[in-house]
Amino acid sequence: MDERWNERWSRRGKIAANMNRPSRTAAEGMISFVYGDPDPDSLPLEQMARAADVLAENNRRDALSYANPVGPDGLSLALANKLHEDYGLDVTAEQVLLSLGAASGLGLVVDMLVDPGDVVLADAPAWMGATGMFRLAGAEVVGVEVDDEGVNPDRVLEAIDRLAAEGKAPKFLYTIPTFQNPSGVELSLERREKLAEIAQDKGLLILEDDAYIDLRFSGEPKPTIFGIAEPGTVLLFGTLSKTIAAGMRLGWCAGPADIIAVLSRGRTDSLRNTYTAALAEWFITTGQHRDHIAELRNIYSTKCSQMLTALEREMPEGASWTSPNGGFFIWVTLPDGVDALDLQPIAQENLVDYIPGTSFYSDGSGRNALRLSFSAVTEEQIDTGIARLAKVIREAM
Ligand SMILES: Cc1ncc(COP(=O)(O)O)c(C=O)c1O
Structure with a gap:
């Protein structure tokens, strides 16, 4: 960055300049449990097109x-x-x-x-x-x-x-x-x-x-x-x-x-x-929104169960995780001595990604935990991705 900007930033600008945002584009082959994005296939594209038509028809x-x-x-x-x-x-x-x-x-x-x-x-x-x-x-x-x-x-x-x-x-x-x-x-x-x-x-x-x-x-x-x-x-x-x-x-x-x-x-x-x-x-x-929500609940319920089953099957002893009744996220606590921040580059090399727990605390805690999103990945990606993650955790133990 051009050094003159150091003088230009306001108080807010300086904080933003030093912030880190993970990229939204995942590397080729990466299974990303990073973002809480909605399931892409269920986005109501046709219904929104119909809605636009209705607006036009009604002037x-x-x-x-x-x-x-x-x-x-x-x-x-x-x-x-x-x-x-x-x-x-x-x-x-x-x-x-x-x-x-x-x-x-x-x-x-x-x-x-x-x-x-x-x-x-x-x-x-x-x-x-x-x-x-x-x-x-x-x-x-x-x-x-x-x-x-x-x-x-x-x-x-x-x-x-x-x-x-x-x-x-x-x-x-x-x-x-x-x-x-x-x-x-x-x-x-x-x-x-x-x-x-x-x-x-x-x-x-x-x-x-x-x-x-x-x-x-x-x-x-x-x-x-x-x-x-x-x-x-x-x-x-x-x-x-x-x-x-x-x-x-x-x-x-x-x-x-x-x-x-x-x-x-x-x-x-x-x-x-x-x-x-x-x-x-x-x-x-x-x-239609109500019907759509009912469909989404089924989709996320299935994905969540899939991830919980995969965690049960793959994770080493000492790891634990939450079992949500809704939403997009599972929080995993790692076995003693495994650090989610140190592990992330290794996980990424193994083509699986997550958000380390530290990102969700203001005081540096959370190194022993990570967030997994099940919302935007397929069931197949969930199985493969959790197996990859469990492998890197086991190797780090
Ligand atoms: C807890 C929570 N609040 C708010 C938002 C913001 O959503 P949006 O600005 O897209 O409505 C998010 C998105 O991830 C969220 O997780």
Whole structure:
């Protein structure tokens, strides 16, 4: 890079310049368990083409115009209805802010809440897209332990008390309660209730990221924290990336109408993604989205079982892994002494890839763990890839 750029970067630019993003293009022959991309064959290409035809047939020129990212109509309304029907949430279209994927909704909220030097709490491990955003905004990210039942509310309280002793209060807790990225676990009902209580008692804002909530293939559905908690204590983030198409860049943030209105004014590029929003609205309101989700649940259930069986068959003693009820991810804990970061180049030489656990922590922990995505690979690739991975782990032991 031209050295003059060292002087040009802003505070944010400097952080981004030093960030590392794995490439999205895998080497020839590589079986990549890296990305949480949706199953490519199931993307609803024909249905989206049909949706475009329907817009043309109905002279829907509004679908190519500027539009506000918040209700009262269109996709905001369709999503408000969906949240009511599927999750029992009393949300109006004015409470749903459309964003360019959940990532940009979260980014907007971070822009509006976080100043450099602020402290935020986040699941540990957590999706690095979110924690990376928090750091880019200049926040100190304090990780709160996630175990088999999700983030531990007692640890949340301890973190709040520890920070209070230093005269600080966290701006929010970021948590992924359902089929967590990266661990695949679900937050128990008891813990959801406890977090709602903490939010109320301690004035803690919760950012609930439920990107995978529609993709349950086993176990009993659980209420959202948003639905349990006092209104105003939780902002709920969702996305159509996992159940329609990531390329349409459609997500949302739900919260109190007055807060959503402020958020919608907070960013210059927060106009509605009008065209793709209109395509998605048709897909949802005609009931096809619901049918598609049912198909996706079957697809991911099969892939997940395939990976669990392969892990059972291939992994050496001492390795353990989570067994998710939905979503895209399995979290593997390696046998003692095996380091996922050191192992990665060797795995790549053996044409299998994953994300080392360290990418999901803010304090360097996670060397003994790794995340596997089963969503975008075929069943055959799962079998071959897990056999390759098990071999390199065994050789490293
Ligand atoms: C937990 C979580 N939240 C949000 C997102 C962002 O999705 P999008 O911006 O495509 O809606 C992802 C994508 O991987 C995710 O795993």
